Amino acid sequence: MLDKAVDSAFLDSGLAQVADAIRAKGGTKDRLQFPDEYVSAVEDMDVTRWSKPADWPDLDALELPTDRSENVIYLLYDRKCGFDPVSFGVANSSTRMTVHKGNVVDGEFVGELVASNVAKYTDTLTDEYTVYRLIGSFDCFFFHDYPAGASYDVSLQGVVWVRGTAPFLKELGSPYKNREFASIHTQAFELYDVASLTYIVLNSNAFRNMPMYRFYLGVDENGDFGGNTLTRTGVGPMFFQPIGARDEIVIQNANYGNLASDTFSGVARLRLRNVTANISGNRFQGAILLKSLVVEDSCNITFDSVYGSFFYCEMLETLDLHPVSFSGATAASNTFSGCRSLKELRLNDTWAFDINLSNAMSLEKDSVTQLFSDLGTIDTAHTITLPYGMKNYLLTAEEIAVVTEKGWTVA
Amino acid sequence: MDGRMKTSEVKIVVLEPDEGNVLTNGETYSEKVFLGKNDSPANWREVPAEDADSNENEGA
Numbered sequence: 001m002l003d004k005a006v007d008s009a010f011l012d013s014g015l016a017q018v019a020d021a022i023r024a025k026g027g028t029k030d031r032l033q034f035p036d037e038y039v040s041a042v043e044d045m046d047v048t049r050w051s052k053p054a055d056w057p058d059l060d061a062l063e064l065p066t067d068r069s070e071n072v073i074y075l076l077y078d079r080k081c082g083f084d085p086v087s088f089g090v091a092n093s094s095t096r097m098t099v100h101k102g103n104v105v106d107g108e109f110v111g112e113l114v115a116s117n118v119a120k121y122t123d124t125l126t127d128e129y130t131v132y133r134l135i136g137s138f139d140c141f142f143f144h145d146y147p148a149g150a151s152y153d154v155s156l157q158g159v160v161w162v163r164g165t166a167p168f169l170k171e172l173g174s175p176y177k178n179r180e181f182a183s184i185h186t187q188a189f190e191l192y193d194v195a196s197l198t199y200i201v202l203n204s205n206a207f208r209n210m211p212m213y214r215f216y217l218g219v220d221e222n223g224d225f226g227g228n229t230l231t232r233t234g235v236g237p238m239f240f241q242p243i244g245a246r247d248e249i250v251i252q253n254a255n256y257g258n259l260a261s262d263t264f265s266g267v268a269r270l271r272l273r274n275v276t277a278n279i280s281g282n283r284f285q286g287a288i289l290l291k292s293l294v295v296e297d298s299c300n301i302t303f304d305s306v307y308g309s310f311f312y313c314e315m316l317e318t319l320d321l322h323p324v325s326f327s328g329a330t331a332a333s334n335t336f337s338g339c340r341s342l343k344e345l346r347l348n349d350t351w352a353f354d355i356n357l358s359n360a361m362s363l364e365k366d367s368v369t370q371l372f373s374d375l376g377t378i379d380t381a382h383t384i385t386l387p388y389g390m391k392n393y394l395l396t397a398e399e400i401a402v403v404t405e406k407g408w409t410v411a
Numbered sequence: 412m413d414g415r416m417k418t419s420e421v422k423i424v425v426l427e428p429d430e431g432n433v434l435t436n437g438e439t440y441s442e443k444v445f446l447g448k449n450d451s452p453a454n455w456r457e458v459p460a461e462d463a464d465s466n467e468n469e470g471a
Contacts, residue, residue, distance in 0.1 A: 356439060381450040385439045397421045400445050404423050407449040411434070411441035 268315075274298040284310050291341075292318035299323050306353065307331040312338035317362070322346040322374060329353070336360070343367060349376025356385045363387055365394045372403035383409045424452065432457040 019032045022041045032038055271294045279301065284290060290313050295301055302325045303309065310316060311334050319342060332353030336342065342360040344367040355371075357363055368386065384403065391400060391410055400410050424446040426434055433440045434455045440463035444455055 354438060358439070378447075378449065381447055381454065383436065383439055383447075383450075385441060388442065391443060391445065397423060398419055401421045401423055404445050404447045407447045409436075409447040409450040410445040411436075411439055411443075 272296060272299050276300040279303045280305050284313060289315060291315050294318065294320040295323050297323045303329045305329055305331045306335045308334045310336050310339055314338055315341050317341050318344045320346040322348045326350045345371055346374060347371060348374050351375060352378050352382065354383050358385045358387055361387045368395065369399050375403060375406060375408060378407040381407065381409055383411050385411045426452055426455055428457040431460055433460050433463045
């Protein structure tokens with residue numbers, strides 16, 4: 001028995017309209033199965049995120065130049081036209097750039113003028129000027145020769161994609177106030193072969209509101225920093241804010257010194273490879289988008305405090321800190337408070353603090369037994385608090401004994 | 412299968428409160444505690460479950 005008559009044509013038409021709207025907003029042409037895929041598509045939708053126009057080229061189709069001596073594109077603001085980077089402020093619709101194309105000979109650019117008086121994308125920038133697809137070797141990238149700390153305010157307002165090599169690039173950043181380094185149009189920022197890069201100055205909001213699909217910065221295609229000691233100043237909240245749930249961010253072969261607070265507050269997946277850094281307290285606190293943090297064996301990372309380190313990282317599912325040294329850590333409370341999504345936690349035998357995972361209702365049994373195995377023997381009593389019922393129903397006495405024998409109480 | 416059973420002997424001191432209570436060491440609350448070899452039952456006491464609800468400390 002039916003409780004209501006339905007006009008099937010109207011229903012089909014309406015569902016098609018809804019599906020089209022979802023696809024348009026989600027930037028996909030995939031067919032959606034009603035109702036589950038409609039629901040999941042809407043749930044996955046970041047309504048605040050800008051969508052790539054359908055006529056823009058496919059990012060995956062871009063290739064790095066195979067020969068660095070060719071296909072060099074040289075981009076800079078045209079100061080000959082009166083551009084004063086000190087007083088100009090953030091580039092806007094009146095900003096003009098010149099684009100050169102040529103080669104680098106003995107570290108010096110030799111090339112020809114491709115275009116001048118190029119405005120930002122929303123005005124007159126077209127394929128003709130190639131800034132639209134900035135691919136090449138950036139041997140002089142904006143202000144790389146400027147002295148550290150100079151108050152220049154430069155951004156990539158007119159650039160949609162940046163992908164290339166920059167072997168002579170010494171500095172990168174926007175060391176003036178909290179200016180945005182890139183624009184809302186910048187989809188990807190990938191610089192490889194940055195062997196000379198030793199100074200990064202990216203302030204708060206550097207990439208804010210960028211709909212970036214990718215962010216790489218390194219000396220090879222894996223984002224390797226080549227072991228350069230990077231001096232970073234002014235990296236503040238929301239530095240990576242726009243990256244969100246896009247790709248995993250891999251940072252490797254870098255010496256960060258002390259990580260700045262909230263540096264990674266916008267990162268969804270972060271992997272550290274051969275990174276040297278000291279982390280104090282709440283550096284990941286409030287990283288509400290963080291889903292996974294994996295520290296690989298090659299890293300030399302220490303925590304001098306684990307106070308509130310992952311406080312309310314509510315989306316954090318995987319936290320692999322097994323290569324990290326906690327030997328010098330002095331305070332540990334609220335480390336994992338509010339990590340309600342945590343499925344996997346790896347520590348090691350340098351950890352000697354209480355571990356409260358009572359809210360981690362998704363914690364997986366294999367992760368817990370691995371944690372028990374990884375923890376070391378302690379001299380004073382510390383407690384591992386597990387979600388309600390886990391120790392009663394999922395863990396055997398033998399599995400629990402692995403860690404109680406080391407001095408840990410399981411509650 | 413060689414027919415031999417695997418046997419093991421596990422010794423853990425397990426604390427369980429009376430119904431309606433939970434255990435606390437002042438830092439955390441639990442309905443069941445498996446003591447580590449460095450811990451002592453004297454470090455734990457029973458409190459009403461509602462105390463845990465109001466005082467639950469997520470720290471550590």
